[in-house]
Structure formats: structure tokens, C-alpha cells
Amino acid sequence: YPYVTGSSVVAIKYKDGILMAADMGGSYGSTLRYKSVERIKPIGKHSLLGASGEISDFQEILQNLDELILYDNMWDDGNSLGPKELHSYLTRVMYNRRNKFDPLWSSLVLGGVKKGHKYLGMVSMIGLNFEDNHVATGFGNHLARPILRDEWHENLSFEDGVKLLEKCMRVLLYRDRSTVNKLQIAKITEEGVTISQPYSLKTFWGFSAFQNPTQDAEGSW
């Protein structure tokens, strides 16, 4: 069962590669314990891995992948593990653990670009995997996916992609209790990986109706 959990990860394919966003909160049950957890990490030269769910399982997966990348580098054959291969590896790992009734309680989002080919996929905690143009885990499934389905299109520019991700993260901030207003956006293209500094979103709480909601309606609250 999960103890320290991360909230949701949203990722989209855009013109030059993949954009992934995740907030930086680690909740211990209903307490917001850790407010600077980096839930997106680069793997090898070609991929980004983001995770929601149990953070310790995410860290163990990172160690496993480090070993994998190490062995791959030792071959020194000029070919390195791309996102598709990592995705298969992670699917097998998650599914095997689930078969032994000992799942790694995380949902992973893997994105990367290799030889100009963009790849974005997701593995859930029971080993369900698929590849798509936009993915979201956790609460993002319910809140972000409708927005992405409506507004995603091919050849988003970087600015548009970031705006779209920020829109999704803002809705998640408003409506998911385990999200924090501190998020990182990561970008991966053919050239390499950039993970932005943590920053926060502007939220608007100033609707006049929120100021005094029952001013005309006596007797309600």
C-alpha cells in the first residue's frame, strides 16, 4: 500500500519532442509532507520518466534503470536505449511484480525522442501500458484528459504546449487536494533534456461570487 504519494503527471507530444509536467508534492496520507520532490527524471540520453503514486517505488525503478543504462553504456556499441525499449522494460517489470501480488504502486509516464521519432507512453501499476499523443496519470485522467482531447493538435509550438500543460495543471491545482502549487515542466527533444526550475502558477480566487456567496440568498450557506 502506498505511503508517500505523488499526485499526477501530464505529458504531451509537441512539434519538437515531448513536454511533461508534474507538481512537486509528496503527500503522506492526507498530510502534505514533502514539498520539493522531483518527480520527473531524465533516463539515458533519450528519455524522461515521470511518476505518480508511491515515491519510494519510483526511486527503486530509477535505480533499476540506472543499472540498465550502465550495462548498456558498457557495451559501447554506439546504440543506446531509446524510449520504446525502456517502455517495454518497465511494462515487463510492473506486470511481473503485479503477478507476484507485490506491485510497485506507481503510474509511470515515459517520453522521449530517438532519431527524430517521438514516443510517449504510460505504464500503470498493474502493467497496463499504451502509447498516445497525450497521457495523464492519477487525477489527471479525469480532469486533464478532457482538456487535452479537445485542445491537442499536431505541431504544437513550445509556448502553446507549455500553455496547454499549465492550463491542465491549474485545473488540477484547483480541484485535486494532493496537488501543490509548485511545478516543474520538462522538455525533451532530439538535442537533449531540459527540466525547468520549480515555479508556481497564478491562481484566481477573486470571483465576486466567492466573496459573499450568500448575500442575496438568505438561509443558505
Place this chain on the structure above:
Amino acid sequence: MANSTVDLPHKGGFSFDLCRRNDMLANKGVQPPSFRKTGTTIVGLIFQDGVILGADTRATEGPIVCDKNCEKIHYMAPNIYCCGAGTAADTEAVTDMVSSQLQLHRYHTGRESRVVTALTLLKKHLFNYQGHVQAALVLGGVDITGPHLHTIYPHGSTDTLPYATMGSGSLAAMAIFESKYREGLTREEGINIVVEAICSGIFNDLGSGSNVDVCVITKGNKEYLRNHLSPNPRTYVNPKGFSFPKKTEILLTKITPLKEKVEVIEGGDAMEE
């Protein structure tokens, strides 16, 4: 103690007698019949001049769609409408009951009903039944004090909000609302946002589907746009239409006119007071 059975007459309220029997049956493996829920997306929005309510039109019975085009926006008063999610029977019964109560109240006071009246009546009823009446409602209307929008949860708590969604598709619809709502919307913008939110629920939630109903309430005026948008038309329609093969033959036609005869008895018994 077992023999002294003084049966007090039931004072009203929910009678929990059958719960033990239901538990016993469930232990023996008997599934209770699934009731017709309106797994739903319902939304409400306050705009410049009033309130817009929107709803999808699918009613589900477990995994089956039992009504492709049901009406989820119920009439409460000429200036108040209510969308209902949850068990279809509960939403219908509760809204009908409160609608009649409001009508009586209107006759009694001679004034237009206020939204808070409907709200309090619904709230009291639902709280009384401690959440067993599974009706989640979005109540909206315009009265003398202005436009109002409230959500009512099955256990009886209420919220007063400028925009609200309920039902299984509420998250998908709320995502659209949170990103697109602003103050001072015009009527067209408001209807567009409501339609987008319901469509988001229809296409992203399995419990909602079919068409979009919209109801616009402004001061002194209301418009019930039934099937405002039908984004799910029937793909293959038989162009010839339906024709029933065997027509019933008419063998004999006989018409008997009925004459109303009212006889007035002079000097009959006077009616009892």
C-alpha cells in the same frame, strides 16, 4: 421482553425494517436489482443576466443504457429549474414533491417563489433521509433577489456557487469550467461554455451520453432548449423508414353517440352540511 409487543404506529420517516432481510439475502448471494441511475453530467452557470443549466440525456441501469433521451432538467417553478443526478426515481420524486409544495406556497403568499425556498425544502427532505434518497441536484433560478445557483448533495449539504457540476461526469465538465469561466459572461458565451462542458462529460465519461439539454433562465423569462445539441446522431438510418407489414383490416364500423343527460330533481334532499 420478547412477548410484550406494543406496536407503536410508525411516525413517518424511513422504516429500516427490511435492512436485516436485505443483509441476509446478500450473504446468501442474492444480488439486489440494480436501480436506474442517471449516471450523469449536469452543470449550472451564472451569467450576466441569469442562470444557465445544462444536462446530458443518458439514463443507465448498471452497464446498460436504458433511456437514450431522458429529461434531466426538471421544472420547479416558472422561474426555477433543477437538474438531477443519482437515482432517477429519487430525483423525479423529490423535484415533483418540492414543485408542488412551491406551488401551494405561491398560492398562499401570492408572490413569485424564491430559489432559497426550494433549496431549504429540498435540503430538509434530503437530510431527513440521511443520504438514503440518492439525489444530487443543481438548482438554479432567478427571483426577485437576483440569479442564484446552488448544488445539493444527497446527504443534505448545499453549496452556493457561480458555476457547479454534479454527477459522474462532473470532473470532466469542471475541467472545462475551471479553465474557461470568467465573470460577466454574455448569453451566447454562457451557452457555449455549458455546451462544451456537457460535451466534455458526454465524450469523456461512460455514464453520460447522447444529447445536450440547455435551460436559460433570466428575469421574467425562461427558455428550455430540449436537445439543443445532438452530437451523437444515429449513423445508419434506413432511408425508407419503418413500415409495418401487416396492416390491421377494418371489418365493421359502428359509432354510438353518447348523450349527456343531467336530471335535476326538484325538491330533492338538501345536501348535508
